[in-house]
Amino acid sequence: MQRLFTPGAINQFSHTLQKDQATKLFTLLSKYVPETKKEKRQRLKEEASKKNENKEENTQKPVVVKFGLNHVTTLVEEKQAKLVVIAHDVEPIELMVFLPSLCRKMDVPYCFVKGKARLGKFVHQKTTTCLAITDVRRE
Structure with missing residues (x-):
């Protein structure tokens, strides 16, 4: 009998982050959680009231995942x-197999974590296949 061969592109999905690295990553991701619908509604009401009072304020684009x-x-x-x-x-x-090779080609660091539901918590969804951090706040 011969052993079944798993292609490298698929096998790399089994090499996930260790628990200590994953907890550090999740604490980092928790700092970049997008606002909920209630928070957005509240923010828009505050901006509208400031606009009525003719107060100009610099609004920067929020850094979110x-x-x-x-x-x-x-x-x-x-x-x-x-x-x-x-x-x-x-x-x-097959939906995700190309993404690691694309990241390697574009010199973007990537990692695998266990559970798409764990990623979904950070974006207020049940599940999500992947996340990207585009900017980092100075802290």
Whole structure:
């Protein structure tokens, strides 16, 4: 009997971050969580009231984590992504096989984590296949 061969492109999804590295990554990602619908509604109301009072304020674009395969792919292609986090349990796997090689080609660091549901928590979704950090705050 011969052993079945797993292609390298698929086998790399089994090499996920260790637990201590994953906790550090998740604490970093928790700093870049996008706002919820309630927070957005509150922020827009405050901006509208300030606009009525004719108070001009500098509003900077918030630094948040980006998610979704199509969005992350375009960010990597445009070299805007600083780090890509990929879930290891994406089904079907053929959707994600090209992303690590694209990241390698564009010199974007990437890693695999266990559980697409764990990634989904950071973007207020049930699950998400991948995340990308585009900018880092000075802290």
